[in-house]
Amino acid sequence: xxxxxxxxxxDAYVPECIQEIRAERRSAMALSRRGFIKVTGLAGGGLxxxxxxxTPRAASAQAGASVFDANxxxxxxxxxxxVIFSKNPDVGQGVKTAMPMIVAxxxxxxxxxVVVEQADIDAARYGQQVAGGSTSIPSNWMTLxxxxxxxxxxxxxAAAIELGVDAADLSTGSGFVIHAASDRRVAYGDLAGRASxxxxxxxGMLTLKPRSEWKLLGRRVTGVDNExxxxxxxxxxxxQRLPGLLYATLVxxxxxxxxxxxxxxxxxxxxxxxxxxxxxxGAGNPIDxxxxxxxxxxxxxxxxxxxAAFRAADELAVTWDESAAASDSWSAAVAEAGRLAGENGxxxxxxxxxxxxxxxxxxxxxxxxxxxxFASHADLEPQNCTAWFKGDSIELWxxxxxxxxxxxxxxxxxxxPAESVTLHQLRGGGGFGRRLANDSVCEVALxxxxxxxxxxxxxxxxxxxxxxxxxxxxxxxxxxxxxxxxRLAAWQDHFITFGRNGLPISAANLSASEFPVNxxxxxxxxxxxxxxxxxxxxxxxxxSNALAFAIQxxxxxxxxxxxxxxxxxxxxxxxGLPAPGAGGGxxxxxxxxxxxxxxxxxxxxxxxxAEEGGWGRQLPAGRGLGLAFHFSHQGHFAExxxxxxxxxxxxxxxxxxxxxxxxxxxNMSGAENQAQGSVVDALSTLMGLEITFEGGRVExxxxxxxxILRISQAPEVAVHFIQSDNDPTGIGEPAFPPAAPxxxxxxxxxxxxxxxxxxxxxxxxxx
Amino acid sequence: xxxxxxxxxxFEVGDDVDPATPLLWVLRDTLxxxxxKYGCGIGQCSACxxxxxxxxxxxxQLPLESAVGQRITTIEGLAEDGQLTAVQQAWxxxxxxxxxxxxxxxxxxxxxLLEQNxxxxxxxxxxxxxxxxxxxxxxxxxxxxxxxxxxxxxxxGRQNTRGVA
Numbered sequence: 001x002x003x004x005x006x007x008x009x010x011d012a013y014v015p016e017c018i019q020e021i022r023a024e025r026r027s028a029m030a031l032s033r034r035g036f037i038k039v040t041g042l043a044g045g046g047l048x049x050x051x052x053x054x055t056p057r058a059a060s061a062q063a064g065a066s067v068f069d070a071n072x073x074x075x076x077x078x079x080x081x082x083v084i085f086s087k088n089p090d091v092g093q094g095v096k097t098a099m100p101m102i103v104a105x106x107x108x109x110x111x112x113x114v115v116v117e118q119a120d121i122d123a124a125r126y127g128q129q130v131a132g133g134s135t136s137i138p139s140n141w142m143t144l145x146x147x148x149x150x151x152x153x154x155x156x157x158a159a160a161i162e163l164g165v166d167a168a169d170l171s172t173g174s175g176f177v178i179h180a181a182s183d184r185r186v187a188y189g190d191l192a193g194r195a196s197x198x199x200x201x202x203x204g205m206l207t208l209k210p211r212s213e214w215k216l217l218g219r220r221v222t223g224v225d226n227e228x229x230x231x232x233x234x235x236x237x238x239x240q241r242l243p244g245l246l247y248a249t250l251v252x253x254x255x256x257x258x259x260x261x262x263x264x265x266x267x268x269x270x271x272x273x274x275x276x277x278x279x280x281x282g283a284g285n286p287i288d289x290x291x292x293x294x295x296x297x298x299x300x301x302x303x304x305x306x307x308a309a310f311r312a313a314d315e316l317a318v319t320w321d322e323s324a325a326a327s328d329s330w331s332a333a334v335a336e337a338g339r340l341a342g343e344n345g346x347x348x349x350x351x352x353x354x355x356x357x358x359x360x361x362x363x364x365x366x367x368x369x370x371x372x373x374f375a376s377h378a379d380l381e382p383q384n385c386t387a388w389f390k391g392d393s394i395e396l397w398x399x400x401x402x403x404x405x406x407x408x409x410x411x412x413x414x415x416x417p418a419e420s421v422t423l424h425q426l427r428g429g430g431g432f433g434r435r436l437a438n439d440s441v442c443e444v445a446l447x448x449x450x451x452x453x454x455x456x457x458x459x460x461x462x463x464x465x466x467x468x469x470x471x472x473x474x475x476x477x478x479x480x481x482x483x484x485x486x487r488l489a490a491w492q493d494h495f496i497t498f499g500r501n502g503l504p505i506s507a508a509n510l511s512a513s514e515f516p517v518n519x520x521x522x523x524x525x526x527x528x529x530x531x532x533x534x535x536x537x538x539x540x541x542x543x544s545n546a547l548a549f550a551i552q553x554x555x556x557x558x559x560x561x562x563x564x565x566x567x568x569x570x571x572x573x574x575x576g577l578p579a580p581g582a583g584g585g586x587x588x589x590x591x592x593x594x595x596x597x598x599x600x601x602x603x604x605x606x607x608x609x610a611e612e613g614g615w616g617r618q619l620p621a622g623r624g625l626g627l628a629f630h631f632s633h634q635g636h637f638a639e640x641x642x643x644x645x646x647x648x649x650x651x652x653x654x655x656x657x658x659x660x661x662x663x664x665x666x667n668m669s670g671a672e673n674q675a676q677g678s679v680v681d682a683l684s685t686l687m688g689l690e691i692t693f694e695g696g697r698v699e700x701x702x703x704x705x706x707x708i709l710r711i712s713q714a715p716e717v718a719v720h721f722i723q724s725d726n727d728p729t730g731i732g733e734p735a736f737p738p739a740a741p742x743x744x745x746x747x748x749x750x751x752x753x754x755x756x757x758x759x760x761x762x763x764x765x766x767x
Numbered sequence: 768x769x770x771x772x773x774x775x776x777x778f779e780v781g782d783d784v785d786p787a788t789p790l791l792w793v794l795r796d797t798l799x800x801x802x803x804k805y806g807c808g809i810g811q812c813s814a815c816x817x818x819x820x821x822x823x824x825x826x827x828q829l830p831l832e833s834a835v836g837q838r839i840t841t842i843e844g845l846a847e848d849g850q851l852t853a854v855q856q857a858w859x860x861x862x863x864x865x866x867x868x869x870x871x872x873x874x875x876x877x878x879x880l881l882e883q884n885x886x887x888x889x890x891x892x893x894x895x896x897x898x899x900x901x902x903x904x905x906x907x908x909x910x911x912x913x914x915x916x917x918x919x920x921x922x923x924g925r926q927n928t929r930g931v932a
Contacts, residue, residue, distance in 0.1 A: 092866025229867035232802015232842030429868025680904025703811035712893035714906035
């Protein structure tokens with residue numbers, strides 16, 4: 001293992017809070033030789049490691065038996081069950097299963113003896129506990145391995161004492177320490193007491209399992225919460241119940257950014273089931289995405305049931321101050337972008353080589369103007385949070401993606417010390433980036449403080465869709481030059497995006513080195529901002545989720561202009577990427593957080609997608625294949641779509657073939673599921689999901705006008721992984737971006753019609 | 768006082784609950800049966816699907832007063848004595864769920880499908896299951912799980928989707 005860790009890469013589209021986690025991981029890697037204890041912020045050694053870790057089960061406590069709390073991740077019980085604590089939130093990305101698998105592999109136990117529990121939210125013990133940026137696996141890979149290996153080493157040492165043999169003569173397997181020479185074996189559970197008394201070894205000195213010895217990693221393991229899910233047991237944020245719980249809804253201004261002035265509160269308070277109604281001033285800046293203090297202003301209605309609160313909201317009449325509210329119009333933005341398309345942008349983002357000369361010398365050129373829409377996260381579980389304010393402390397039950405950021409935010413909001421804020425992490429019914437923000441957490445904290453009782457604040461679907469941090473829309477005016485050899489010689493993009501205070505709004509930026517700029521000698525990227533008052537934020541594969549559509553479709557336009565096969569053309573563009581090892585800290589480098597965009601990995605996944613997707617096959621009229629590649633979140637992905645289109649532009653996506661390289665797969669079942677879901681999500685977004693707004697008011701508030709893809713519209717998705725010898729990286733996001741352009745390129749192959757506007761309903765397509 | 772028959776048990780709902788309250792919220796907030804999920808409130812997503820006299824129905828669309836006298840089954844009532852049904856088992860074995868939030872509704876609808884069509888084709892599944900949204904996009908696995916459950920039921924020689932022997 002000669003990976004370098006000093007060429008850590010800044011990802012232009014990953015929100016700041018996630019960048020911090022990556023930076024933390026980088027410093028953790030640097031510290032790893034000094035041992036795992038430092039990495040996880042633990043103090044002391046020996047038994048001190050286990051203090052406060054989980055609650056020993058009543059049975060074992062009564063029996064007086066010893067529980068071995070090896071570290072914050074591992075607890076070995078006398079009955080030989082092993083509790084593994086999963087530190088990060090699970091919002092459907094599967095880390096509650098995958099992260100403990102990594103621990104179990106090094107601990108050398110059978111998965112059947114493992115019980116997984118959600119870890120306490122405690123940044124002092126676990127570092128940042130966050131689900132975002134596809135970082136859970138790469139950020140915690142080494143820490144989790146060391147957690148398992150450290151506990152295993154202590155159990156081996158305990159067995160050496162018990163058996164009176166040299167630890168070097170012992171091996172482990174399936175939760176036993178084995179002395180082969182005397183054919184004796186001791187269960188981990190029987191070693192728990194003695195292991196608790198032993199010193200913690202320096203994790204940096206331990207030998208971790210080589211990949212060839214993995215028994216669990218890479219296998220198909222079903223989700224640890226599956227039984228609760230299929231039997232309807234309480235699990236999600238919305239399922240939280242407490243004695244005396246009240247239910248609240250916060251009615252928010254229909255015009256983004258407006259504030260309540262007055263309301264018919266006396267009338268609302270008189271309605272059946274209503275406990276109280278009051279104006280909430282809000283807090284922080286809830287329009288600009290962040291993970292800290294943020295709460296929208298509005299009118300809170302607190303009632304004895306969710307329905308009573310919702311019903312009362314129907315009778316609420318509010319006078320809003322709209323003087324500082326947004327007045328955005330999507331249709332006006334589209335018109336303005338169309339006017340700007342033929343001009344150079346106001347700001348230069350990148351200017352390399354001589355684009356004008358390459359265009360003048362070109363044997364062919366291509367031009368295209370691309371548009372993509374705002375989109376809502378639409379987590380199926382609408383935003384909600386439960387809080388119990390107790391005067392000098394508060395307890396929260398939250399399906400947040402950023403619990404260790406929610407705790408200090410609530411502390412600041414209420415003026416409490418952080419120790420007085422306890423957050424219980426609950427499963428999120430979808431996240432997709434929406435639950436990175438803690439606006440629903442802050443909101444219920446304010447409401448519970450006011451009523452002094454436990455309160456669940458439940459957003460209606462209309463609230464959830466109407467007050468989101470949307471995936472921002474955007475526009476690209478492209479021009480490219482093809483040289484005499486049929487090669488892509490120059491790339492020009494005027495990126496028209498949305499901004500405030502002179503900067504793109506959250507997740508509306510474009511990296512100056514975005515592929516293929518980093519692979520070409522001549523490229524010019526300019527940018528123009530359209531003033532916006534809309535809230536935006538990271539949405540599954542931020543930036544990439546839309547950029548890949550525009551860029552990978554236009555690359556296909558270039559290959560068509562060059563008269564070339566798209567696979568051959570795309571592979572040739574990769575040739576311009578820096579060779580592995582030559583990156584020197586930028587893209588193309590190797591090591592660090594996945595190593596950046598790598599030419600060989602890009603080539604390999606693209607070739608595999610083409611091979612598995614049957615690239616080059618002859619297809620009947622009206623049927624076509626499309627190809628696209630995208631690198632994001634350290635994952636290299638290429639996809640081939642097979643579609644047919646009838647004369648009424650009814651689209652059928654028959655199959656999407658995914659080829660990805662995220663290093664070794666931790667849980668094959670989970671990884672494949674994420675890739676399949678990403679493709680379905682991308683097709684859903686491509687086809688019909690669109691948030692529009694006029695006069696600062698969002699026009700889609702529920703699924704009747706925001707048509708999530710149905711099963712009858714979903715393609716077969718075949719997933720192939722290249723399990724390269726790189727450290728594993730995340731799979732929640734990187735399979736999403738190539739799907740839409742692969743499908744659009746297939747539509748062109750089937751019909752000769754180039755689609756440049758997302759959603760495709762704008763171009764007359766149905767599915 | 769209204770009486771509901773849910774999962775073979777009788778539940779009393781007090782007069783403080785508006786008879787117009789959708790069954791969804793009575794289940795969740797009044798009776799504590801939180802397996803039935805709120806997704807949209809307008810009958811679009813079907814996360815709140817329950818069985819009313821054996822037929823799937825969005826509980827967000829059924830007022831409490833109309834649920835009186837009906838035989839209601841929720842996700843909590845599928846397994847008998849802790850024995851998972853063929854559909855529930857298939858959902859675990861195919862590892863269908865991502866976030867899992869829609870899956871109670873999916874399972875309720877798939878159970879109803881298999882009761883009326885013991886060996887559905889992909890097209891049958893697509894047609895019947897289109898009422899339910901999965902935001903995570905687990906549709907490939909939902910199809911496979913329904914086929915798996917159908918095979919298990921056929922192998923067991925019984926078409927009853929509840930309480931697999």
